[in-house]
Amino acid sequence: MVSKVSIEVRGFDISAVSFKSRSYAVQSTEFTTVLDALLSIKETIDAKVSFRYSCRMGICGSCAMVINGKPRLACETKISELKREGKTLVVEPMMGRPLLKDLVTDFDDFFEKHRSVTPWPIRANDSDRFDDKKALPQNDYERDSFLPFAECIKCGLCLDACPVANTNKEFTGPQALAQAYRYYADSKDQGARKRLEYLDSMENVWGCEFAGACSVVCPKNVDPALAIQLLKAEIAKYRLTGKVPK
Ligand code: SF4
Numbered sequence: 001m002v003s004k005v006s007i008e009v010r011g012f013d014i015s016a017v018s019f020k021s022r023s024y025a026v027q028s029t030e031f032t033t034v035l036d037a038l039l040s041i042k043e044t045i046d047a048k049v050s051f052r053y054s055c056r057m058g059i060c061g062s063c064a065m066v067i068n069g070k071p072r073l074a075c076e077t078k079i080s081e082l083k084r085e086g087k088t089l090v091v092e093p094m095m096g097r098p099l100l101k102d103l104v105t106d107f108d109d110f111f112e113k114h115r116s117v118t119p120w121p122i123r124a125n126d127s128d129r130f131d132d133k134k135a136l137p138q139n140d141y142e143r144d145s146f147l148p149f150a151e152c153i154k155c156g157l158c159l160d161a162c163p164v165a166n167t168n169k170e171f172t173g174p175q176a177l178a179q180a181y182r183y184y185a186d187s188k189d190q191g192a193r194k195r196l197e198y199l200d201s202m203e204n205v206w207g208c209e210f211a212g213a214c215s216v217v218c219p220k221n222v223d224p225a226l227a228i229q230l231l232k233a234e235i236a237k238y239r240l241t242g243k244v245p246k
Pocket residue numbers: 061151152153154155156157158159174175178214217218219220221222223224
């Protein structure tokens with residue numbers, strides 16, 4: 001069944017350095033997503049509405065925004081589900097990020113933090129990583145120990161939801177720390193000591209207050225809050241024994 005819904009876009013107006021609110025009426029079916037509605041607005045009503053997207057299927061992580069007060073992927077959020085929540089539909093940019101234009105935010109700092117945790121397997125001999133004759137097989141147990149954390153699509157929702165990251169820009173944040181654990185737990189990684197020593201600081205794991213909001217909003221069930229607690233436990237064991245527990 002097709003119905004008409006009102007969607008309010010509270011975007012950032014860079015020329016006025018303030019937020020601008022506009023409301024649009026769009027057609028919606030049971031399956032219409034917020035991204036579909038925004039595309040329809042852009043194509044038929046207001047070409048100036050700006051947002052980021054690519055895959056439209058929850059893979060690229062580009063369409064992250066705040067929808068009815070919660071950080072979500074626009075392509076995975078159905079308007080019919082929001083209506084069941086009984087709220088007016090309001091979309092805003094992610095507030096923890098530098099604002100660029102309308103619903104578009106800057107990810108430079110996000111990827112800098114991601115890079116800071118060395119998000120690739122560290123090898124004693126770095127050329128291993130590029131030598132296809134040196135296959136590094138893993139059994140199911142070894143794969144399962146990091147695989148759930150490897151599902152991250154780098155959408156930034158967890159960082160936007162994190163109360164610590166929103167008040168302390170030095171904090172590395174849940175996305176990067178979850179990836180730090182993902183590589184620490186990977187049997188191919190030989191950088192465990194280096195990782196534990198690097199992550200043992202207030203800017204890294206000890207900054208986490210275990211609010212858990214990151215894991216609630218993650219669309220891929222990565223559970224960054226769990227990853228950070230696992231890292232804390234590994235660092236504590238290392239501190240107590242002097243031995244890398246892995
Ligand atoms: S951990 Fe989840 S919420 Fe955070 S960036 Fe990755 S996919 Fe997005």
